[in-house]
Amino acid sequence: MKEPLLEGEGLYKLIPQRNPIVMVDTFFCADETGAETGLHVQSGNLFCEGGLLREPGMIEHVAQSAAAFAGYAPYTRGEAPKLGFIGEVKKFKIVRLPKVGEFLHTSLRVLGEAAGVTLIAAETKVAEEVLATCQMKIFIKED
Amino acid sequence: MEKNELIAKINETLADEFEVEVSDITPDANIKETLQLDSLSLVDMVALIESEFGVKIQGSEMVKVQTFQALYDFIAERTA
Numbered sequence: 001m002k003e004p005l006l007e008g009e010g011l012y013k014l015i016p017q018r019n020p021i022v023m024v025d026t027f028f029c030a031d032e033t034g035a036e037t038g039l040h041v042q043s044g045n046l047f048c049e050g051g052l053l054r055e056p057g058m059i060e061h062v063a064q065s066a067a068a069f070a071g072y073a074p075y076t077r078g079e080a081p082k083l084g085f086i087g088e089v090k091k092f093k094i095v096r097l098p099k100v101g102e103f104l105h106t107s108l109r110v111l112g113e114a115a116g117v118t119l120i121a122a123e124t125k126v127a128e129e130v131l132a133t134c135q136m137k138i139f140i141k142e143d
Numbered sequence: 144m145e146k147n148e149l150i151a152k153i154n155e156t157l158a159d160e161f162e163v164e165v166s167d168i169t170p171d172a173n174i175k176e177t178l179q180l181d182s183l184s185l186v187d188m189v190a191l192i193e194s195e196f197g198v199k200i201q202g203s204e205m206v207k208v209q210t211f212q213a214l215y216d217f218i219a220e221r222t223a
Contacts, residue, residue, distance in 0.1 A: 087183045112190030114202030119186040137183055 002028045014071035014081055015064055020046050024064040034109040035069035043100045052097040058132050062122045065106045066138050087117055087137035094132045102126045150215050156195050170212035196222055
């Protein structure tokens with residue numbers, strides 16, 4: 001596995017969320033084509049129930065991964081993250097829910113951009129097992 | 144690919160993605176109205192054209208492509 005660029009509260013430089021709602025704790029890499037993030041599923045997680053990370057938590061993890069991706073470029077320029085919005089979540093497929101103790105590794109890939117909206121494909125894995133896939137539209141509020 | 148084949152593939156791809164009947168897609172029909180595109184779904188069209196036909200289209204170019212005939216011509220020119 002790649003060495004993370006940012007971990008834990010280091011992600012606060014990229015996303016506006018704060019504990020207990022933070023759903024991404026590792027940022028591996030990013031370029032203009034996509035990014036990779038991660039999350040350690042812990043028992044105290046707000047979205048865990050019965051030892052599993054529930055569906056809203058999966059969606060929130062992908063959403064915050066996208067937010068971290070959007071925040072990374074401004075961060076490298078020494079700028080504050082820009083405000084971003086999720087326009088749509090579609091084709092969300094969950095193969096199984098992650099268990100407490102597992103580590104989610106999410107890959108984001110840019111599929112296209114138009115009119116300020118970016119379409120991203122996300123794939124969440126535990127080790128080599130694909131747990132979920134989706135597409136998400138995000139747009140960033142420019143200054 | 145012959146242009147007729149290309150047009151058929153474009154029509155089938157769009158009908159499948161945007162959940163309309165292939166018969167609704169005619170050369171002179173307006174793309175946005177036929178596929179019920181809004182500002183959010185424009186990016187779906189851009190991503191679909193790139194993934195299915197290998198043609199990169201900028202959002203600003205997409206806005207100018209109003210009819211299916213214009214779209215067929217745009218993709219045909221770039222895949223020739």
